[in-house]
Amino acid sequence: MSQQLIFTNDVAGAIDNWARTAAPTRLFVIADTNTASLVLPQLEEKSSAIAEAAKIIVGAGEGFKNITTLAEIWSELCSGGATRSAAVINIGGGVITDMGGFAAATFKRGIRFVNVPTTLLAAVDAAVGGKTGIDFRGLKNEIGAFAPADAVIISTRFFRTLPATELRSGYAEMLKHALLAGDGSFDRLISVEPDSLTDDELLELVKQSVLVKKDVVTKDPTEKGLRKALNLGHTPGHAFESLALEKGSPVPHGYAVAWGLVVDLVLSHLKLGFPSALLRQVAQYVLDTYNVPDINCTDYPRIVEYMRHDKKNAGDGTISFTLLSAPGQVDVSCTAEPDEITAALDIFRDLMHI
Ligand code: GLY
Numbered sequence: 361m362s363q364q365l366i367f368t369n370d371v372a373g374a375i376d377n378w379a380r381t382a383a384p385t386r387l388f389v390i391a392d393t394n395t396a397s398l399v400l401p402q403l404e405e406k407s408s409a410i411a412e413a414a415k416i417i418v419g420a421g422e423g424f425k426n427i428t429t430l431a432e433i434w435s436e437l438c439s440g441g442a443t444r445s446a447a448v449i450n451i452g453g454g455v456i457t458d459m460g461g462f463a464a465a466t467f468k469r470g471i472r473f474v475n476v477p478t479t480l481l482a483a484v485d486a487a488v489g490g491k492t493g494i495d496f497r498g499l500k501n502e503i504g505a506f507a508p509a510d511a512v513i514i515s516t517r518f519f520r521t522l523p524a525t526e527l528r529s530g531y532a533e534m535l536k537h538a539l540l541a542g543d544g545s546f547d548r549l550i551s552v553e554p555d556s557l558t559d560d561e562l563l564e565l566v567k568q569s570v571l572v573k574k575d576v577v578t579k580d581p582t583e584k585g586l587r588k589a590l591n592l593g594h595t596p597g598h599a600f601e602s603l604a605l606e607k608g609s610p611v612p613h614g615y616a617v618a619w620g621l622v623v624d625l626v627l628s629h630l631k632l633g634f635p636s637a638l639l640r641q642v643a644q645y646v647l648d649t650y651n652v653p654d655i656n657c658t659d660y661p662r663i664v665e666y667m668r669h670d671k672k673n674a675g676d677g678t679i680s681f682t683l684l685s686a687p688g689q690v691d692v693s694c695t696a697e698p699d700e701i702t703a704a705l706d707i708f709r710d711l712m713h714i
Contacts, residue, residue: 372406454486461492465507480530529614542688
């Protein structure tokens, strides 16, 4: 998958450089209403490409990541005279990079697009690696395509306009990448509070993190095997996220992933011998940074049920996990039985003092 990754805190300059080289006949910016007021004005001042581009502004939030908004985007591309040589710049979080990428990938069978993620979560995950799509019939990313952005311009400048919970949410995916890489970057990540890093320090850590994802995605772009490694933390994470939603108190995706990482490392310890000292260290960092989910043992059947319905399962009734025998030693084809999962949840609650 060829996808240019540009790490810079001069986003306007990077966009103008890209536009000069790519020379699209028409340029369209897709953003949501929040980004349109918080980020677009500064970019329009500094980037002539952005100033001159046609703007497609959509509603903010996961609720707008649907076929209706997608049709509006296609419609504005049509009315704006987009041809195959036009291009789109998606500026926003994961909803915008996913949906804008899918709109571009499907318009006239595909026009070029660039992602400019404005959240840490999108920078280290959604914007990179070519997954695009929309939600459908209540299911996340049910309709989509693998379509790499021409370029992803990654900066840490926009993250300060967001609440601290957003930054921490993205940081959880960085913890995941560091555990998958097993290269020592994990020690650096857990030696600091995400909010205390400067933009440049964070950019360096983001770069290391994104390169871990890029390496995995390059080897397995369409998730036939190795890319499943990126699901570390996500089987229990999605279950925590869904349960919180069901209870009427939603949690940020990254918080659920952070808790899910601890559960997956408990399972990794039980099934593959992941070192207990490191498991405790991760649990302590997650407890200090993300607090704890609102669960007790009466929630276990719901959690297992949510895991059973995870779309990553093989469809034969087993529950799939990506686990580690050590940092950097990944097994993407693990399964666990309900009694193993509840044992892991008991240990998770002990570690998290729930
Ligand atoms: N978010 C996991 C992946 O891109 O495969």
